[in-house]
Amino acid sequence: MSGLQVVFLIVAIVTLFSGLMVVASRKMMHSALWLILSLLGVAILFGTLQAGFFAIVQILVYIGAISILIIFTLMLTRRVMDDDHPGVIKGWWLPALMAVILFGLLAGFMATWDNFQAMLNELPANPENLAGFGAALVDPAGYVIPFEVASVLLLAALVGAIYIAAERKEKAG
Amino acid sequence: MSFWRDPIVFLINWAKGLLDGIGWGPGWATTVGFVIGAFVLAAGAMFFVVFLIWYERKLIGRFQDRFGPNRLGPFGLFQPLADMLKIFTKELITPVGVDWVAYNLAPVLSVSAVLMMWAVTPFSKTFFGVNISVGILFLIAIGGLGELGILLAGWGSNNKYALVGALRAIAQLISYEVPFVLSALVPVMLSGSMSLVDIVEAQQPWYIVVAPAAAFIFFIASVAETGRAPFDLAEAESEIVAGYNVEYSGLKFGMFFVGEFLHAFTASFIFVTVFLGGWRGPFADEIPVLGLAYFFIKTFIVYFALILFRGTNPRFRIDQMMDLNWKVLTPLALVVIMAVALVNSLFASSADWLRISALLAVNLVIVFAAERLVRRGVKTTRPEVGSRQRPVASPDNVFIQPGSGVKG
Amino acid sequence: MIPLSWYLIAAAALFCIGLFGVLSRKNAVSILMSIELMLNAVNINLVAFWHYHSQIQGVSQVAPQVFVAMVFIIAAAEVAVGLALIISAYKRRETSVVDEMTLLKG
Numbered sequence: 252m253s254g255l256q257v258v259f260l261i262v263a264i265v266t267l268f269s270g271l272m273v274v275a276s277r278k279m280m281h282s283a284l285w286l287i288l289s290l291l292g293v294a295i296l297f298g299t300l301q302a303g304f305f306a307i308v309q310i311l312v313y314i315g316a317i318s319i320l321i322i323f324t325l326m327l328t329r330r331v332m333d334d335d336h337p338g339v340i341k342g343w344w345l346p347a348l349m350a351v352i353l354f355g356l357l358a359g360f361m362a363t364w365d366n367f368q369a370m371l372n373e374l375p376a377n378p379e380n381l382a383g384f385g386a387a388l389v390d391p392a393g394y395v396i397p398f399e400v401a402s403v404l405l406l407a408a409l410v411g412a413i414y415i416a417a418e419r420k421e422k423a424g
Numbered sequence: 425m426s427f428w429r430d431p432i433v434f435l436i437n438w439a440k441g442l443l444d445g446i447g448w449g450p451g452w453a454t455t456v457g458f459v460i461g462a463f464v465l466a467a468g469a470m471f472f473v474v475f476l477i478w479y480e481r482k483l484i485g486r487f488q489d490r491f492g493p494n495r496l497g498p499f500g501l502f503q504p505l506a507d508m509l510k511i512f513t514k515e516l517i518t519p520v521g522v523d524w525v526a527y528n529l530a531p532v533l534s535v536s537a538v539l540m541m542w543a544v545t546p547f548s549k550t551f552f553g554v555n556i557s558v559g560i561l562f563l564i565a566i567g568g569l570g571e572l573g574i575l576l577a578g579w580g581s582n583n584k585y586a587l588v589g590a591l592r593a594i595a596q597l598i599s600y601e602v603p604f605v606l607s608a609l610v611p612v613m614l615s616g617s618m619s620l621v622d623i624v625e626a627q628q629p630w631y632i633v634v635a636p637a638a639a640f641i642f643f644i645a646s647v648a649e650t651g652r653a654p655f656d657l658a659e660a661e662s663e664i665v666a667g668y669n670v671e672y673s674g675l676k677f678g679m680f681f682v683g684e685f686l687h688a689f690t691a692s693f694i695f696v697t698v699f700l701g702g703w704r705g706p707f708a709d710e711i712p713v714l715g716l717a718y719f720f721i722k723t724f725i726v727y728f729a730l731i732l733f734r735g736t737n738p739r740f741r742i743d744q745m746m747d748l749n750w751k752v753l754t755p756l757a758l759v760v761i762m763a764v765a766l767v768n769s770l771f772a773s774s775a776d777w778l779r780i781s782a783l784l785a786v787n788l789v790i791v792f793a794a795e796r797l798v799r800r801g802v803k804t805t806r807p808e809v810g811s812r813q814r815p816v817a818s819p820d821n822v823f824i825q826p827g828s829g830v831k832g
Numbered sequence: 833m834i835p836l837s838w839y840l841i842a843a844a845a846l847f848c849i850g851l852f853g854v855l856s857r858k859n860a861v862s863i864l865m866s867i868e869l870m871l872n873a874v875n876i877n878l879v880a881f882w883h884y885h886s887q888i889q890g891v892s893q894v895a896p897q898v899f900v901a902m903v904f905i906i907a908a909a910e911v912a913v914g915l916a917l918i919i920s921a922y923k924r925r926e927t928s929v930v931d932e933m934t935l936l937k938g
Binding site: 255259263266270271272273282283286288290293297300301302305308312313316318321324325327328338340343344346347351362367369370372373374375377378379383385387388395397398404407408411412413415421 | 833834835836837838839840841842843844846847848849850851852853855856857859860861862864865866868869872875876879880882883884886887888890891892894895897900901902904905907908909910911912913915917918919920922928931935938
Binding site: 254277278280281284287303305308311314315316318321322323326361379381382 | 451526530556557558561562564565567568572575576587618631
């Protein structure tokens with residue numbers, strides 16, 4: 252059991268536990284806080300995979316922006332601080348059963364792949380090659396079209412979100 | 425001799441050698457070294473804040489034509505100690521109905537976000553916490569964690585005013601992240617790497633000489649990110665009842681207080697690292713201790729500029745702040761990025777001094793053009809200083825109390 | 833050091849937890865949070881396979897990196913628009929519990 256394996260086990264257990272608490276919490280705010288913890292756990296998992304850039308982008312985008320958005324929305328959509336009733340629907344055992352069956356199917360199906368037990372070793376020097384990644388994102392023979400489409404998507408999301416959530420001035424009379 | 429050249433790293437290596445000699449393997453020795461180093465750095469930073477509080481209060485006092493604290497100790501040096509003692513011994517009042525997790529986590533997040541920034545900056549050529557390949561991105565991400573602390577404080581206080589104060593503070597902080605990130609891209613472009621150690625290594629002329637427009641935007645965005653005056657709408661005493669930390673008392677408030685002063689110092693040394701050459705200076709390559717000294721001198725100069733900025737400007741209103749951000753700083757930052765990228769690639773193959781002077785010229789043109797444009801858009805005109813006649817006190821229009829013995 | 837299977841199983845478990853959340857939570861914001869969990873599980877999978885393929889080829893593969901970046905971007909855009917919709921619906925219907933938004937019910 253090397254140090255990295257111990258770290259992975261601890262982080263994975265914390266992430267999955269936080270995920271469970273996200274879907275099982277009674278209070279919405281606690282749900283959001285557990286979500287932040289599980290996002291942090293996913294960032295550390297990226298770190299163990301030597302994808303340091305993605306770990307930091309995960310913290311920046313998910314925890315620094317998306318979580319704050321979610322908490323904002325929670326603050327803006329509370330009638331009263333009503334968290335008395337449980338957050339899950341009455342027949343929650345059925346989705347739980349479906350989730351467990353799906354997990355079993357996924358794990359079983361993946362296990363039939365040849366290289367399922369492949370060992371992930373350390374990558375050679377300069378594992379991420381950020382310069383190459385950046386170059387590929389603007390290379391016409393590379394991935395410039397998905398990059399540009401993604402920026403148009405963000406622009407559309409920006410304009411759309413502002414328009415949808417904006418206050419409408421009611422016409423008088 | 426090598427101890428005097430670089431005392432801190434010498435001590436670290438000696439300690440590691442000691443642990444190695446005991447019989448612990450190099451892996452464990454490094455891990456323990458990291459843990460102790462983190463602890464020492466964090467504790468050192470917190471103790472250093474005491475000095476920073478004194479420095480700021482004396483300077484603000486002088487700017488306002490008064491002495492700062494000067495009763496306790498020589499030059500008032502023990503005043504912050506008295507403040508800390510007072511904060512430690514105050515009662516921790518927890519209001520009814522607070523969300524226990526959010527209320528207690530908020531000061532911890534606020535302070536730890538600032539302390540984590542100390543882990544990636546290079547203090548000298550050999551003394552830095554860790555050399556992450558995406559150092560600048562790490563700083564911005566950690567700033568996001570600090571914002572989360574403010575949000576939790578506002579929410580967890582069970583207080584309408586704290587909530588509104590927190591929401592305004594968050595709106596300001598996430599808005600000013602945009603020019604912060606955009607202007608931090610300019611040194612990344614010029615040095616070719618996001619790692620802070622590489623950025624400092626690549627600063628042959630300091631980047632403030634090469635890209636002053638970007639430095640200007642970065643400085644303003646940093647001041648806004650730390651929530652200091654003139655951007656301190658969210659937590660000023662005369663505004664929304666001291667904002668998001670209104671329900672905190674005792675040590676928890678002390679944590680917010682300390683975190684804010686430390687954040688100002690941290691913003692100064694990030695500016696120094698990214699634009700003012702970090703630890704660079706004459707002979708700093710051979711003698712790392714000299715690099716540490718240069719770093720602190722430069723940081724204190726920038727911190728002085730921050731305090732000057734605080735002491736001489738009135739507070740912004742929230743809509744003025746947002747206007748400044750979205751209508752001035754963000755377009756300016758985008759223009760600066762495009763101009764620097766263009767000029768850098770045009771002059772990539774010519775001599776260094778030619779490229780740097782071209783970049784400097786383009787930046788100065790951008791700054792002056794922006795200033796002209798902004799001035800044209802200003803709605804109110806200000807009267808020139810000294811233009812109107814002001815009543816001057818003279819003996820015949822001064823009211824003298826009868827019986828006071830003063831003769832007119 | 834760490835087998836690939838561990839990452840894949842962790843990602844599958846997180847995905848299934850997110851799926852349970854989407855199907856069984858009442859509040860609309862909770863459903864969005866569960867969708868975020870599912871997207872993160874997919875990201876773990878992608879980054880694990882990036883590492884695996886880079887290890888096999890010996891050089892860092894760009895395609896999985898671009899894929900991961902796209903997932904980040906799309907998740908951010910979707911959360912922004914989704915939350916705007918929830919706020920707008922809350923202003924109209926005074927509730928954010930999905931079971932109470934039944935206007936389209938036949």
